[in-house]
Amino acid sequence: MKKKVQRLLIVALTVILITIPIISSDGIFPYAIQTETLDNGLEVVLVSMNSGGLIAYWSIARVGSRDEYEENRTGFAHFFEHMMFRGTVAYPADVYNAITTSIGASTNAFTTDDLTAYHLSISPQDLEVVMEIESDRFQNLSYPEEMFQTEAGAVYGEYRKNRMNPFFVVAEAVYREAFSKHTYGHTAMGYEEDIKEMPKLFDYSKSFFERHYRPENTILLIVGPIDPKTTMRMIRNYYGEWEVGYKPPDIPREPPQTAERRIEVPYQGKSLPIVWISYKADAFNPEDRYYVANSLLCEMAFGRASEIYKKLVLEEQVIEFIQARQNTNRDPGLIDIVTRIKDPAKVEYVISEIDRVIAEFKSKTPETGRLQELKSRLKYNFLMGLNTPSNVARSLVRWLAVSGTHQVVNVLHETAEKITPEDVLSAARKYLVSQKRTVAVLKGAN
Amino acid sequence: MFPTKQAYWVVVVLILILIFVSCILPRSDDSRAILLPVLDDPTVSFTIWFQVGSQNDPSGKEGLAALTGSLISSGATEVNDYKEILEKLYPLASEYSVHVDKEMTTLNGRSHIENLQEYFALLTDAYLRPDFNEGDFKRLKNDQLNYLEKTLRYASDEELCKEVLSEIIFTGTPYRHPVQGTVAGLQSITLDDVRSFYERFYIRGNARVALGGGYPSWLVERFEKTLEDLPSGQVNEESTVKPTQAEGRSVVLVQKDNADASISFGFPISVRRGERDFYALWIANSWLGEHRNSSGRLYNLIRGERGMNYGNYSYIEAFPQGGSRFMPPVNVARKQQMFQVWIRTLPNSQAQFALRAAVRQLVELIEKGMNATEFELTRDFLSKYYLHFAETTQMRLGYAVDDVFYGISGEGHLARFSEMMNSISLDEVNRALKKYLQHENMTITIITGEVKLLAEALREDLPSPVKYGIPKPVDVLEEDKLIETYPLKVRSVRIVPVEEIFEN
Numbered sequence: 001m002k003k004k005v006q007r008l009l010i011v012a013l014t015v016i017l018i019t020i021p022i023i024s025s026d027g028i029f030p031y032a033i034q035t036e037t038l039d040n041g042l043e044v045v046l047v048s049m050n051s052g053g054l055i056a057y058w059s060i061a062r063v064g065s066r067d068e069y070e071e072n073r074t075g076f077a078h079f080f081e082h083m084m085f086r087g088t089v090a091y092p093a094d095v096y097n098a099i100t101t102s103i104g105a106s107t108n109a110f111t112t113d114d115l116t117a118y119h120l121s122i123s124p125q126d127l128e129v130v131m132e133i134e135s136d137r138f139q140n141l142s143y144p145e146e147m148f149q150t151e152a153g154a155v156y157g158e159y160r161k162n163r164m165n166p167f168f169v170v171a172e173a174v175y176r177e178a179f180s181k182h183t184y185g186h187t188a189m190g191y192e193e194d195i196k197e198m199p200k201l202f203d204y205s206k207s208f209f210e211r212h213y214r215p216e217n218t219i220l221l222i223v224g225p226i227d228p229k230t231t232m233r234m235i236r237n238y239y240g241e242w243e244v245g246y247k248p249p250d251i252p253r254e255p256p257q258t259a260e261r262r263i264e265v266p267y268q269g270k271s272l273p274i275v276w277i278s279y280k281a282d283a284f285n286p287e288d289r290y291y292v293a294n295s296l297l298c299e300m301a302f303g304r305a306s307e308i309y310k311k312l313v314l315e316e317q318v319i320e321f322i323q324a325r326q327n328t329n330r331d332p333g334l335i336d337i338v339t340r341i342k343d344p345a346k347v348e349y350v351i352s353e354i355d356r357v358i359a360e361f362k363s364k365t366p367e368t369g370r371l372q373e374l375k376s377r378l379k380y381n382f383l384m385g386l387n388t389p390s391n392v393a394r395s396l397v398r399w400l401a402v403s404g405t406h407q408v409v410n411v412l413h414e415t416a417e418k419i420t421p422e423d424v425l426s427a428a429r430k431y432l433v434s435q436k437r438t439v440a441v442l443k444g445a446n
Numbered sequence: 447m448f449p450t451k452q453a454y455w456v457v458v459v460l461i462l463i464l465i466f467v468s469c470i471l472p473r474s475d476d477s478r479a480i481l482l483p484v485l486d487d488p489t490v491s492f493t494i495w496f497q498v499g500s501q502n503d504p505s506g507k508e509g510l511a512a513l514t515g516s517l518i519s520s521g522a523t524e525v526n527d528y529k530e531i532l533e534k535l536y537p538l539a540s541e542y543s544v545h546v547d548k549e550m551t552t553l554n555g556r557s558h559i560e561n562l563q564e565y566f567a568l569l570t571d572a573y574l575r576p577d578f579n580e581g582d583f584k585r586l587k588n589d590q591l592n593y594l595e596k597t598l599r600y601a602s603d604e605e606l607c608k609e610v611l612s613e614i615i616f617t618g619t620p621y622r623h624p625v626q627g628t629v630a631g632l633q634s635i636t637l638d639d640v641r642s643f644y645e646r647f648y649i650r651g652n653a654r655v656a657l658g659g660g661y662p663s664w665l666v667e668r669f670e671k672t673l674e675d676l677p678s679g680q681v682n683e684e685s686t687v688k689p690t691q692a693e694g695r696s697v698v699l700v701q702k703d704n705a706d707a708s709i710s711f712g713f714p715i716s717v718r719r720g721e722r723d724f725y726a727l728w729i730a731n732s733w734l735g736e737h738r739n740s741s742g743r744l745y746n747l748i749r750g751e752r753g754m755n756y757g758n759y760s761y762i763e764a765f766p767q768g769g770s771r772f773m774p775p776v777n778v779a780r781k782q783q784m785f786q787v788w789i790r791t792l793p794n795s796q797a798q799f800a801l802r803a804a805v806r807q808l809v810e811l812i813e814k815g816m817n818a819t820e821f822e823l824t825r826d827f828l829s830k831y832y833l834h835f836a837e838t839t840q841m842r843l844g845y846a847v848d849d850v851f852y853g854i855s856g857e858g859h860l861a862r863f864s865e866m867m868n869s870i871s872l873d874e875v876n877r878a879l880k881k882y883l884q885h886e887n888m889t890i891t892i893i894t895g896e897v898k899l900l901a902e903a904l905r906e907d908l909p910s911p912v913k914y915g916i917p918k919p920v921d922v923l924e925e926d927k928l929i930e931t932y933p934l935k936v937r938s939v940r941i942v943p944v945e946e947i948f949e950n
Contacts, residue, residue, distance in 0.1 A: 030488075051486060052837055085740065101741045101823060104830025106772065108738075121837075123830055149916040153753025160706045161756055161769075161791040165601050199916055268704050269600030272592060305536040310529050317585045320592070342588060373537040380539035380558050384489055388837045444596070 030386065034228040035406050036235075040244050041216025044235055045396070045406045047223040049389055055224030056389035057130055059118045059138060060401050062219070063212040065188040066113050066330060067249040072197060075155070075190015078111040079198050080208055082151045084118060085109075086143035088136050093147070096133055103129065111188045114330050115401035121390050124225050128234060135238035138218065141209055145202045152198040159195050166271040166442055167338075173265040174276045174440040175334075182254035184333055214246035215239065219400050223389040254332065256280075261438040271444030272320070273341045275350060278334040280436040281326050284402045286412035291326075293423035294335065294431050296374055296416070298324040300366055300424065301357050302337060305373070308357045312339075318346045322354075326431075330402050335431060347441055361428040365421035375416070479670045480846045482658035484839055490562060490665070491840045492542075492555045493656040494573055495777075495847045497682050498647035499549040500627070501620035507635050509627015512546045513583075513590055514643050518553065519544035521582035523571040528582060531568060540565050542572060547764075547778045548621050549685070550851065556840060559660055566665070574675045576644065583637045591632050594948050598624065603708040603791060603893040604769055610700055610947060611710040611891040615784055619687045623948070630950045649679035656847055658839040687782040689714040694937030695805075697890045697904055701897045702944040707797035711805070711890040712786030715762060717882045719779075720854040725866035726878035727762055733824045734811055735760030735787065738772050741827065747807055748789065748800050751922050752912070755792040758804065761785065773835050776844025779851040785883055794896040798903050798910040801890065802932045809885045815876030829867040836860060890936075893944075901939045 034046045064077050087093035100107050106121040122130050162168045172187050179185030189195075220239070222231060257280055285291045302308060302324035312319045322339040341350050386392050399408045480493075500511045519542060522528045535541055542555035553573055557565035598606060609624050616622045623631070653676060655669050692713060717724045735742040737759045740750065744758035759768070762785055764778045787808070789800050816824070836842045849858040856862070894900055903910065911930045918926075 051484075054833060054837065097740055098823065101827045104827050104833065106831065106834040108772070121834055123833065146917055146919065150751070150753035150918075153914075154749050154756055157749070157753075157755035157757075157790060157792055160793075161602075161604060161708075164603055164705070269702075270596050271600060272596060303536075305532050310532075314529060314581070314585065317581075317588065320589060342592070376537035377539045380537075380561065384539060384556065384558055387487075387489065387839070390837065444600075 029409070030383075031223075031392065032228075033406060034232070036232055038215065038236060038240060040240070040242050041214075041246075042239050042242065043219045043400075043404065044232065045219065045221045045400060046226060046228045046231055047221070047389075047392055047396075048226060048228060049223055049392060050225045052388050053124070053225065054389055055122050055124055055127055055222065055226060056393040057120045057122060057127070057134065058221040058223075058393045058397060059134055060219040060221060060397055061116045061118075061213060062114070062217045062401050062404065063116055064112050064114045065186060065190070066183050066251060067212060068186070068190070069183050069249050069251050072194050073204075074186040074194045075188070076194075076198070076201070076204075076208060077116055078188045078190065079152065079155045079195075080205060081109050081111045081116050081118075082155055083143060083148060083205060084137060084141060086141075086147050086151065088140040088142050090136055090140065091133050093143070096137070099129065099133055105130070112398075113184055113188060113333075115398070117397055117401070119390070119393065127226070127231070131234055131238050135242070138213055139242050141213070148202050148205060149199040152195075155198060156195050159189055159192060162189060164269060166267050166269070166274055166444065169267050170265050170274050170276050170440055170442040173263060173442075174278055174438055177261050177263050177440065178257075178278050178280070178334060178438040179254055181252040182331060183251055184254075184329070184331065210245065211247040214244055215242045216244055217246040219404070221393055221396065221400060223392045251331065257436045260434050263438070263440050265440050265442040267442050267444045269444060270446050271442065273344050273347050273444070274442040275339050275341060275347060275354075276440045276442070277337040277351070277354065278438045278440075279431055279433070281329075281333050281335045281431055283330060283332050284328045286403065286408050286415055289415060289419060289423050290427045290430055292412065292415045293419045293427035295326045296371070296419055297361060297424050297427050298326055298335060298337075300370060300374055301361050303374075306357075308353060312350065312353060318343055319350055328398050328402050344443070344446070351439065355434075358428065358432045361425070362432060365425045368421055371419070371421055371424065378416070477666075477670060478654055479666055480654065480656035480843070480850065481666065482656075482839060482842050482846060483661065484659050487660040487839060488559050489659050489839070490557050490559060490661040491658040491843055492553075492557075492569060492669070493840075493843045493847055494553040495654045495656065496551040496553075496648055497549070497652040498551050499547050500623065500625040501548050501685055501687070502643075502647060502682070503620075503623070503627065503631065504639075506631060507639055508623040508631030509590060509594075510631075510635055510639055510643050511551065512625050512627060513587055513632070513635060514640050515544035515546040515551050516586040516590065517578055517582055517640060518572050518576050520586060522577035522579055524575040524577050525571045526568070527577075534564065534568055538565055542569050545777055546625055547766075548625065548780050550777055550779055550847075552777045552844070552847065554840065556659075562662075562665070566669075570672045573648065574672060578637060578641055578644070580637060583640065587632065587635065590626055591629065594624070594626050594629055594632065598626070599944050599947060602769060603702070603705055604788070605767065606700070606944075606947070607708040607710045607891050607893045608768070608786070608788060610698065610893075611712055611786060611889060612784070613948075614698055614889050614891065615692075615712060615714060616687070616689050616782075619689055619782075620685060621687050621689075621780070621782065628948050628950050645677065646679065647682070648676060649681070650674065650676045651678065651681035654847070654850065656843045658843045685781070687780075689782065689784075692887045692889050694886065695888050695890060695935060697892065697936050697939045699897045699901055699939065699941045700891065700893045700944050700947060701941055702893055703895055705893050705895040706791045707794045707800075707896075707900070708791045708893045709789035709797060709801055709890070710786055711801070711888050712784045713884070713888045715783055715785045715882050717762070717878070718781065718783065718852065719763065719848075719859055720852045720862070722866065722870070722874070723878045723881065724762070725863060726870050726874045727882055728863075729821065729824050729828060729867075729870065729875050730811065730816060730879050731760055731762045731785075732828055733816055733820055734807070737761070737765065737768060737774070741824075743807060743811075744787065744789075744804055747803055752914070752918075754796050754800055755790045757790050758788065758800075760787045776836075776841055776848055779848045794894055794900065796912060797892060797894065797900060798908075798934075799912050799930060801892075802910060802934060803929045805885065805934060806929060806932045808883070812879050812883050812885060815879060816872060818872055821872040821875060825867055825870070829864065832860060832863050832867075897941050901941060904934065904936045904939050907933055907935065
């Protein structure tokens with residue numbers, strides 16, 4: 001049952017866990033990948049996979065809360081994701097819904113800081129009809145103002161259901177504190193005050209679509225039992241006329257952090273204290289040994305086989321869980337260390353233990369055997385996650401969106417294979433610097 | 447030997463089908479293993495199903511089945527302490543977990559074929575040789591208590607609301623308390639209680655193994671043989687769960703400071719998976735409120751047309767943790783099910799209106815039935831949508847276990863589902879609606895920060911007009927007039943502070 005509880009907690013966290021594929025030199029990735037960039041810049045990635053009998057159809061817009069740089073526009077990329085289901089002239093919302101319903105598609109979408117993904121799981125015989133309606137809404141979206149205003153209510157409803165979750169509350173606060181300028185300072189959900197004003201932004205929504213939903217800012221990823229040649233021909237036919245016009249956002253740069261920040265986050269309900277420590281990191285760079293070593297470091301220092309997990313979770317039983325991850329972001333993001341503390345009196349003690357572990361990783365190289373075990377874990381984790389077309393797509397989506405190219409999978413693998421214990425030491429010294437961190441403590445109304 | 451290439455391939459395919467069928471059907475010996483071989487799968491999926499669940503919690507020890515399960519999945523064995531287990535599982539990127547429900551407990555795991563031997567040893571130690579030590583017990587009991595007192599009560603009003611509904615509907619039955627138990631029940635559990643529970647219920651006669659994926663043939667017998675190391679004992683008697691039908695529409699308001707409104711309502715139903723009527727009712731329910739899908743009527747009525755919340759769904763089978771999953775769960779098989787509607791969080795000022803809208807819609811569906819267009823679209827949808835229910839081998843194993851629980855013979859529930867979509871008529875659907883659903887007697891639960899206002903409004907059946915602040919189409923406004931005064935005729939309203947929920 002504890003695992004179940006932890007799983008719920010992990011789901012509640014609003015960041016993505018990085019898993020790095022360790023692929024052997026003879027190519028352990030079991031499926032053939034074919035790519036093409038259309039003349040208008042649309043990047044197409046096709047993965048042939050026969051098991052399961054379903055096709056995963058993913059349209060990935062490289063737009064997210066990162067692009068919300070204008071005043072009072074937080075949460076707009078996510079709101080706009082909702083509007084993408086509100087139809088076109090050729091396929092109004094009810095017709096679009098009737099089509100996806102009649103073919104038994106499983107459809108959904110999600111928005112994060114760097115991307116918005118629209119995904120369908122479908123039967124192979126429905127590929128062309130899906131390509132027709134998906135290419136249409138990405139090129140010809142059109143909805144009345146009343147529909148736009150109504151959907152704003154649904155977004156507010158989504159915020160309402162989330163705001164009782166203590167992890168949502170602390171994530172919103174810690175990101176706001178960690179970034180003074182950059183748009184990573186707000187979550188994809190946006191601030192409540194901005195969500196309330198959304199019904200007034202009908203005209204803005206049209207310009208948002210025109211600026212961001214362009215072929216050169218989009219990746220089409222299709223996984224499943226497909227014939228790559230025929231599929232590519234269909235894609236050229238349906239997406240080839242899509243006009244370019246992407247306008248990159250003017251995202252402010254975050255000034256270097258020079259002193260530790262600390263905040264206490266109040267929570268209306270009852271909750272055990274949550275400690276969330278965020279260090280400033282670099283932008284995703286699969287070629288950079290330090291960046292990649294830092295991802296491994298997070299797992300070695302705070303994963304389920306780490307010394308601190310054994311000491312604080314199992315022996316002393318002062319925390320429920322602990323985990324750390326370096327986020328995969330287009331711009332410099334954060335390294336998040338998160339734990340929930342069983343005894344409210346032990347908050348400072350737990351922070352001091354985290355500091356002790358960090359000091360150790362900054363003072364000596366980890367054991368080579370430990371690093372090998374981690375590489376083994378990452379390899380099997382990656383392979384075992386590739387069991388359905390949807391899961392294959394899910395494992396690739398963030399790398400594709402952040403880097404803009406599928407080549408990243410191989411590059412990341414090559415770099416990860418070369419990581420040495422000395423690289424891990426260097427990464428700890430480079431990134432885990434107290435002047436560059438924000439420490440948040442959530443306290444419930446107990 | 448073969449006249450044509452086609453004939454050769456026909457024979458090859460027939461042989462493969464025969465091999466497959468021989469593997470999934472019960473074998474002529476006394477094997478009870480459930481098998482789902484997948485030739486090109488580089489992983490092996492395991493399930494050990496124990497016929498025990500929270501309904502077997504002794505009175506005053508609610509939460510014991512869940513805690514025993516936790517100790518098996520996240521505690522030491524006689525061979526390794528829990529730290530050693532984590533160390534050994536770590537490079538394999540594998541784990542095992544226990545899922546406890548009302549009537550069943552499953553231990554599930556998955557391994558890459560390259561790590562099979564090592565993983566299998568760790569997995570089997572977990573259920574054959576649990577250590578049940580004081581340290582693990584204290585840690586996991588505390589986690590479970592925190593889940594009840596903090597997470598379930600405070601972190602998601604929607605899950606809380608559904609759990610309260612279940613508790614009220616199943617009052618007086620072994621299904622009443624949450625699987626995680628009650629605060630008082632958990633507090634009274636000792637380590638000796640866990641040991642006794644394990645010895646009483648984790649016995650040979652209550653256990654079945656299920657194996658799927660690319661497993662080697664030797665593994666089947668070896669896996670099944672592990673059950674011989676479990677003690678023999680008194681096999682569970684068939685349980686009976688007979689909930690009392692609510693009289694009229696009764697409301698329970700859970701008072702929680704600063705909360706918006708989260709609503710659930712429902713009643714027990716007598717139809718069960720496997721029966722023809724069940725699939726007929728599934729079609730109607732899918733039209734009314736397909737889970738996390740924009741095709742459902744309740745979704746469109748309250749969210750799509752009025753923008754009041756994030757979604758609204760209905761169910762004819764248990765669907766725990768619906769907020770974090772899209773497809774139906776496995777291994778929550780229950781002999782007694784309930785029909786329920788889930789109205790997601792909305793402003794308190796709109797709670798009565800949304801409840802009226804949903805109840806009115808339910809009444810209309812039962813009385814008028816589906817029309818031919820709605821029926822055909824929903825049936826076509828489900829004919830393919832069910833393919834998403836079990837995309838992984840682990841999920842298919844889960845369905846296979848549930849098939850045994852429900853006594854569904856042949857190719858199982860999913861195959862029957864597909865077959866039924868091709869044969870059920872609109873008349874059957876509309877007859878099933880009238881036979882199994884009703885609207886006079888139901889329990890309604892609402893988590894809210896506005897108990898006084900809402901209690902009065904519900905008791906007096908006050909009108910509940912809605913102000914949108916934005917222009918709305920005429921047809922929506924006209925329907926609103928009918929909804930806002932629709933008589934809910936609530937028989938009783940009871941108020942419970944959130945701190946008292948799950949206490950005993």
